[in-house]
Amino acid sequence: GAVVSQHPSRVICKSGTSVKIECRSLDFQATTMFWYRQFPKKSLMLMATSNEGSKATYEQGVEKDKFLINHASLTLSTLTVTSAHPEDSSFYICSASGVWSTDTQYFGPGTRLTVL
Amino acid sequence: KQEVTQIPAALSVPEGENLVLNCSFTDSAIYNLQWFRQDPGKGLTSLLLIQSSQREQTSGRLNASLDKSSGRSTLYIAASQPGDSATYLCAVSSGSARQLTFGSGTQLTVLP
Numbered sequence: 458g459a460v461v462s463q464h465p466s467r468v469i470c471k472s473g474t475s476v477k478i479e480c481r482s483l484d485f486q487a488t489t490m491f492w493y494r495q496f497p498k499k500s501l502m503l504m505a506t507s508n509e510g511s512k513a514t515y516e517q518g519v520e521k522d523k524f525l526i527n528h529a530s531l532t533l534s535t536l537t538v539t540s541a542h543p544e545d546s547s548f549y550i551c552s553a554s555g556v557w558s559t560d561t562q563y564f565g566p567g568t569r570l571t572v573l
Numbered sequence: 574k575q576e577v578t579q580i581p582a583a584l585s586v587p588e589g590e591n592l593v594l595n596c597s598f599t600d601s602a603i604y605n606l607q608w609f610r611q612d613p614g615k616g617l618t619s620l621l622l623i624q625s626s627q628r629e630q631t632s633g634r635l636n637a638s639l640d641k642s643s644g645r646s647t648l649y650i651a652a653s654q655p656g657d658s659a660t661y662l663c664a665v666s667s668g669s670a671r672q673l674t675f676g677s678g679t680q681l682t683v684l685p
Contacts, residue, residue: 500675550616560604566616
């Protein structure tokens with residue numbers, strides 16, 4: 458149980474375009490979802506925390522207008538990278554926690570974004 | 574602000590050796606600490622979770638300890654195997670939103 462999926466697993470796009478990444482909790486209702494970014498050989502950096510039906514809380518230094526997060530249902534959160542630049546190329550990972558255990562986050566497999 | 578440090582950054586050992594990975598954190602007011610495994614280009618696999626009230630957790634050849642007062646945790650891997658080669662990440666849950674703060678990881682290579 459407690460499976461989280463991400464789609465797509467890999468995406469390549471041109472500079473200036475927007476890319477949407479989906480994060481789904483497959484077998485549980487996720488009251489909170491988290492979005493992380495990971496640079497090569499670096500650790501995960503929390504970008505934002507989102508609760509279903511409310512606006513996401515962004516970490517300091519993360520542009521909310523560039524990284525749009527929508528948590529429209531208890532099983533789906535989306536991250537849209539708008540007007541992508543090559544420096545946005547990174548590995549994006551989401552996680553979700555359920556109402557029964559707010560202490561535990563279940564992680565998705567990640568999405569590799571490459572902006573040309 | 575919570576900060577998590579992992580030492581060493583990289584480790585290479587021959588197969589069969591026992592090894593210890595270290596993790597330290599600056600704010601001892603944590604809810605729990607987790608150890609994850611990450612293979613290249615992949616997501617995270619949770620290995621062990623230690624609640625703040627616990628001292629250790631064991632799973633197979635893995636044993637994780639937690640000393641909350643000193644801000645330290647260790648991951649002990651017994652009888653290492655080439656399949657254990659991966660990056661091991663330590664993360665602590667703290668703050669009002671129970672956010673996870675990750676260390677930068679230890680890249681482990683077990684040589685056959």
